Amino acid sequence: MTSIAADPVDSVFVRACRGEPVEHTPVWFMRQAGRSLPEYRELRAEAGLSMLEACRRPDLVTEITLQPVRRHGVDAAVFYSDIVVPVAAAGVGVEIVAGTGPVVADPIRSTADLARIGRAEPADLSFVEEAVRMLIPQLEGTPLIGFAGAPFTLASYLIEGGPSKSHAKTKALMHSDPQLWHGLAERLAQITSTFLRVQIDAGASAVQLFDSWAGALSEADYRRFVLPHSAAVLQGIGPVVPRIHFGVGTAHLLTAMAEAGADVVGVDWRTPLDQAASLVADVVDLPVEGAPRLGARSRTVQGNLDPALLGAPWEVVDHEVRRVLAEGEAAPGHVFNLGHGVPPDADPVMLTRIVELVHKISVR
Amino acid sequence: MTSIAADPVDSVFVRACRGEPVEHTPVWFMRQAGRSLPEYRELRAEAGLSMLEACRRPDLVTEITLQPVRRHGVDAAVFYSDIVVPVAAAGVGVEIVAGTGPVVADPIRSTADLARIGRAEPADLSFVEEAVRMLIPQLEGTPLIGFAGAPFTLASYLIEGGPSKSHAKTKALMHSDPQLWHGLAERLAQITSTFLRVQIDAGASAVQLFDSWAGALSEADYRRFVLPHSAAVLQGIGPVVPRIHFGVGTAHLLTAMAEAGADVVGVDWRTPLDQAASLVADVVDLPVEGAPRLGARSRTVQGNLDPALLGAPWEVVDHEVRRVLAEGEAAPGHVFNLGHGVPPDADPVMLTRIVELVHKISVR
Numbered sequence: 001m002t003s004i005a006a007d008p009v010d011s012v013f014v015r016a017c018r019g020e021p022v023e024h025t026p027v028w029f030m031r032q033a034g035r036s037l038p039e040y041r042e043l044r045a046e047a048g049l050s051m052l053e054a055c056r057r058p059d060l061v062t063e064i065t066l067q068p069v070r071r072h073g074v075d076a077a078v079f080y081s082d083i084v085v086p087v088a089a090a091g092v093g094v095e096i097v098a099g100t101g102p103v104v105a106d107p108i109r110s111t112a113d114l115a116r117i118g119r120a121e122p123a124d125l126s127f128v129e130e131a132v133r134m135l136i137p138q139l140e141g142t143p144l145i146g147f148a149g150a151p152f153t154l155a156s157y158l159i160e161g162g163p164s165k166s167h168a169k170t171k172a173l174m175h176s177d178p179q180l181w182h183g184l185a186e187r188l189a190q191i192t193s194t195f196l197r198v199q200i201d202a203g204a205s206a207v208q209l210f211d212s213w214a215g216a217l218s219e220a221d222y223r224r225f226v227l228p229h230s231a232a233v234l235q236g237i238g239p240v241v242p243r244i245h246f247g248v249g250t251a252h253l254l255t256a257m258a259e260a261g262a263d264v265v266g267v268d269w270r271t272p273l274d275q276a277a278s279l280v281a282d283v284v285d286l287p288v289e290g291a292p293r294l295g296a297r298s299r300t301v302q303g304n305l306d307p308a309l310l311g312a313p314w315e316v317v318d319h320e321v322r323r324v325l326a327e328g329e330a331a332p333g334h335v336f337n338l339g340h341g342v343p344p345d346a347d348p349v350m351l352t353r354i355v356e357l358v359h360k361i362s363v364r
Numbered sequence: 365m366t367s368i369a370a371d372p373v374d375s376v377f378v379r380a381c382r383g384e385p386v387e388h389t390p391v392w393f394m395r396q397a398g399r400s401l402p403e404y405r406e407l408r409a410e411a412g413l414s415m416l417e418a419c420r421r422p423d424l425v426t427e428i429t430l431q432p433v434r435r436h437g438v439d440a441a442v443f444y445s446d447i448v449v450p451v452a453a454a455g456v457g458v459e460i461v462a463g464t465g466p467v468v469a470d471p472i473r474s475t476a477d478l479a480r481i482g483r484a485e486p487a488d489l490s491f492v493e494e495a496v497r498m499l500i501p502q503l504e505g506t507p508l509i510g511f512a513g514a515p516f517t518l519a520s521y522l523i524e525g526g527p528s529k530s531h532a533k534t535k536a537l538m539h540s541d542p543q544l545w546h547g548l549a550e551r552l553a554q555i556t557s558t559f560l561r562v563q564i565d566a567g568a569s570a571v572q573l574f575d576s577w578a579g580a581l582s583e584a585d586y587r588r589f590v591l592p593h594s595a596a597v598l599q600g601i602g603p604v605v606p607r608i609h610f611g612v613g614t615a616h617l618l619t620a621m622a623e624a625g626a627d628v629v630g631v632d633w634r635t636p637l638d639q640a641a642s643l644v645a646d647v648v649d650l651p652v653e654g655a656p657r658l659g660a661r662s663r664t665v666q667g668n669l670d671p672a673l674l675g676a677p678w679e680v681v682d683h684e685v686r687r688v689l690a691e692g693e694a695a696p697g698h699v700f701n702l703g704h705g706v707p708p709d710a711d712p713v714m715l716t717r718i719v720e721l722v723h724k725i726s727v728r
Contacts, residue, residue, distance in 0.1 A: 166671070166672045166707065167672060168671075168672040168673075168674075168675050168707070169675070171670065171672045171673055171676070172672070172673060172675045172676035172677075172680070175673060175676050175680040175683075175684075176676050176677045176679075176680050215613075215634075216672075217634075218633055218634050218635075218636070218670070219634075219636075220636070249579075249613050251615045251616040252615040252634050252635060269582055270579075270581075270582050270583075270616050271582075271616060272582070272583075272584070306535065306582070307530070307532075308530045308531060308532040308535040308536070308580075309532075309535055309536060309539060310532075311532050311533070311536050312535070312536035312539050312540050313536075313540045315540075316536070316539040316540050319539075320539075343530065343532070
C-alpha cells in the first residue's frame with residue numbers, strides 16, 4: 001500500500017512564493033545542504049570524491065539534498081550542486097578547491113577564449129535530471145528548489161580565475177570590451193537556463209538564481225551589464241515555477257533584481273524586509289524578447305536573519321527571528337531564510353530551533 | 365630668503381570640505397601613501413622595519429606622507445599610519461602581518477579582557493605629534509588630513525583577533541552583551557579621539573574617520589551600537605577642522621554616518637554622488653553630551669571612482685572620472701577620491717593622470 005504524497009505545488013512554500021495566503025511562514029536555509037551537517041561531512045569523507053564528482057553522482061546528491069529536510073523539517077529542499085557544475089559540463093576547465101572555491105585554470109579574457117565555452121544541452125546534464133527524479137518521490141511532497149548561479153557571478157569566476165573581492169578584471173573587461181562581455185554573459189545565460197530547465201522538467205517546484213557578487217556593482221553598471229542577462233534566464237523560464245533572485249549587499253539593487261523577472265527577491269540582513277518589500281512592490285519586468293509580458297506585479301521577499309548571529313546565544317537569535325518575521329509581515333508571502341548561506345561552522349541545532357520557532361510563532 | 369607658504373585653511377581642499385566655492389574640485393586618494401608607490405616599497409625595504417615600527421618613526425612617516433603629494437600633485441596629504449597604532453599605544457598587543465592585516469594575539473571577549481585596554485594619552489603618541497610637526501612646513505600649504513579608525517572597525521579587529529568577513533564574534537557580542545560592547549566602544553572612542561586630537565593640535569587641517577567595515581551592519585544595529593561612539597569622536601573634535609566619515613558598502617548608512625557629525629561623507633562607488641548628496645543634505649547631528657549643537661546643515665560628499673577600474677584602459681577611466689565629477693556637481697564642495705583605498709597593484713601613473721584630468725575639467 002502506497003500513500004499518495006501531497007503535491008508540492010500546494011505546499012506552503014510554493015504558495016507563499018506566489019503571494020498566496022499560507023498557514024505559516026515557510027522557512028529554508030541557503031546552503032542548508034552541505035558543510036554545516038556532520039552527516040554530510042561523513043558522507044563526503046566516505047565517498048572520497050571531489051566536490052564536482054560528488055555533484056555528478058545522483059545517489060549522493062539525493063542523500064545530501066534530503067539530509068537537512070530530515071534534520072530540520074524545513075519547508076523546502078534545495079538541489080545540492082555548485083554554480084560551476086553546468087559550466088564544467090559546457091567544457092570549461094574548472095575545479096573546486098577546498099577552502100578556496102572554484103578555480104579556473106585558463107581564465108576567459110578574450111574573444112578567442114570565449115570559443116572554449118560550449119553550449120550546455122540537457123544531455124550534458126543527465127546526472128542532474130536523474131538526481132532530481134530520484135529526489136522527488138523521497139521528498140514526499142516537500143518542494144524542491146532548483147539551483148543555479150547567475151551570469152555575472154559565473155563570469156567573475158571565469159574572468160578572475162577564482163574568487164575575487166574586487167572583481168577588478170571583470171569590471172575592467174565589462175567597461176573596456178562591452179561586446180566581449182555581453183558575448184560571455186549571453187553564453188553563461190544559456191548554460192544557466194539549461195541547468196534550471198533540466199531541474200524544472202525533472203520536477204523542481206521553484207528555482208533560485210544566485211547572483212552572490214552582484215552587490216559589488218553600482219546600479220548603473222548592474223542595469224547595463226548584468227540585468228538583461230539575468231532577465232533572459234528568469235523570464236526565459238517563465239512563470240511556470242516561482243523564481244527567487246538572490247544577491248548579497250544588494251540594498252541598492254533590489255528593485256533592479258525584481259525587474260529581472262523575480263517572483264521572490266532574496267534580501268540580506270542589511271535591508272529591513274518592510275523596506276525591501278516596498279522596493280520590489282509593483283515593479284514591471286524588464287522586457288525580454290520572446291518572454292511573456294506579465295505587467296506590473298507585486299513580488300514577495302525572502303530572508304533575512306544575519307548568519308553571523310548563529311553563534312550568538314539563543315535569546316539573541318530568538319529576538320532576531322521575531323523581528324525578521326514582524327518586518328516580513330509587510331510582504332504577503334515572506335519566505336524566512338538567512339541573509340546569506342549557512343556558515344560552515346554553524347551549529348545545526350540552532351537551525352532546527354529556528355525552524356521550530358518560525359513555524360510556531362507565524363501560525364495564522 | 366624664505367617664501368611664506370599659503371595657509372592650508374585657505375586651500376581648495378579645506379574650503380570644499382566646508383561647502384565653500386572653489387576654483388576646481390580637489391582630489392586625493394585613500395591609501396595614496398603606501399603600497400602602490402615603488403618609492404614607498406624601496407623605503408620600507410631599506411628601513412627593514414615592521415609596519416608598526418615604521419609608523420613610530422617621524423622621519424619615515426614624513427617622507428611616506430609626502431611621496432604621493434610630490435608624485436601626483438594631490439590637493440591633500442593624508443597622515444601615514446595604521447588604525448591600530450593608537451590601540452597599540454594604549455597597551456593592546458597587536459601586530460600587522462603582511463598580506464593579512466592587524467592580528468591581535470589575545471582577542472577581547474570579556475569584561476576582564478577590557479581591563480587590558482588602557483587609555484591613550486597624548487604623551488603615548490608623541491611620535492605622531494613629532495611627525496605632524498615635521499610634515500607641516502614641508503607640505504608648503506598643502507593641507508594634511510588626520511587619520512584614524514572608527515570604534516566599530518577597531519573593535520572588530522580586537523574581538524575577532526584579525527580581519528573578518530562576517531564579523532560574527534563582534535555581532536554576537538554586541539547583541540548578547542551590550543554593556544561590554546558599549547564599554548569597549550567607549551574605550552576605543554577615547555583612544556581614537558586622542559589620536560585625532562594629537563594630529564589636529566600639531567597642525568592637521570582636516571580628519572578622516574575610517575569605519576571601513578560599518579557596511580556589514582544593518583542600519584538598526586549601526587544606530588544602536590555604533591553611531592553614538594563615532595558621534596562622540598567626531599563631535600568631540602568639534603567643527604575646528606572638517607571631519608570626513610568613510611565606510612565601504614554603506615549605501616544604507618549614509619544618512620546615519622552624516623548624523624555622526626561628519627562635514628563630508630565618504631561614498632563608495634555603489635551610490636551615485638547625486639543620490640548620496642541628497643541622503644546627507646540637511647541632516648541634524650545626533651545629540652552628543654557636551655558637544656556643541658550645530659543644527660541641521662548640509663554636508664558634502666567625497667568619492668567615488670571604483671578602484672577596481674584602475675586596471676582598465678585609460679579611455680574607461682577618463683569616462684568614469686567625468687561621470688563622477690558630473691554627479692558630484694550635486695554636492696557643493698565635492699571632494700574627488702576613489703570609492704575605497706588604492707589597491708596595492710594599482711599603476712601610480714594612472715593616479716597622476718586622474719589628478720590632472722580632475723584639475724583640468726573641473727575648473728570653474
